[in-house]
Amino acid sequence: MSKFSDDYHDYVFKNGKLLGQFDDMYRHSKEVPWHQDKTANSLFVDLDIAILKHFLPEFNIRSICDLGCGLGYVSARLHSEISPLVAELNITGIDVSTEAAAQACLLHPHINFFGVNILHDDISSWERKFDLLYVKDVLWYVAQDAKLFFSKAKTLLKRGGGALPAAIRAG
Numbered sequence: 001m002s003k004f005s006d007d008y009h010d011y012v013f014k015n016g017k018l019l020g021q022f023d024d025m026y027r028h029s030k031e032v033p034w035h036q037d038k039t040a041n042s043l044f045v046d047l048d049i050a051i052l053k054h055f056l057p058e059f060n061i062r063s064i065c066d067l068g069c070g071l072g073y074v075s076a077r078l079h080s081e082i083s084p085l086v087a088e089l090n091i092t093g094i095d096v097s098t099e100a101a102a103q104a105c106l107l108h109p110h111i112n113f114f115g116v117n118i119l120h121d122d123i124s125s126w127e128r129k130f131d132l133l134y135v136k137d138v139l140w141y142v143a144q145d146a147k148l149f150f151s152k153a154k155t156l157l158k159r160g161g162g163a164l165p166a167a168i169r170a171g
């Protein structure tokens with residue numbers, strides 16, 4: 001019998017403490033963790049996309065980073081719904097789990113995904129900078145380092161990219 005649980009919850013929190021074993025979770029979970037394939041089509045994402053579409057012309061948004069993208073289902077939705085409206089739109093997904101990023105590349109080969117730990121990797125010299133960061137259902141896992149999270153996330157924005165800070169939706 002495998003020593004690995006196939007229940008994704010077992011890799012996330014234990015006794016109220018964050019385990020954060022996201023690579024093993026994405027490797028061994030029998031379900032899609034957090035049912036990302038289904039929640040990508042939820043009303044919340046519908047609303048996010050509607051808000052984003054509203055602000056697109058005003059803020060000249062051409063590049064979006066889906067931070068903590070998991071398997072990239074929302075990144076793919078952003079790509080299919082926003083790219084018809086913006087010439088050469090760039091959508092990039094990053095996730096602490098290189099396993100999630102690798103699976104996302106296979107699922108959505110038209111999008112770039114990278115394994116990046118927003119808290120601990122040195123991203124200050126990363127050439128990729130974005131007009132907008134989209135963060136969905138990630139803050140739970142970085143909450144104990146919230147200040148660090150926001151200061152590191154900010155370095156992913158182009159100069160002036162902070163024009164739409166409300167786009168970092170709480171969740």
Ligand SMILES: C[S@@+](CC[C@H](N)C(=O)[O-])C[C@H]1O[C@@H](n2cnc3c(N)ncnc32)[C@H](O)[C@@H]1O
Binds near residue numbers: 022067071117120136
């Ligand atoms: C609940 S999932 C949300 C996935 C996706 N945003 C969605 O809504 O479908 C949370 C994701 O945050 C990622 N994550 C947690 N800590 C992270 C960190 N420090 N840097 C980057 N990603 C992180 C996890 O690997 C996981 O894929």
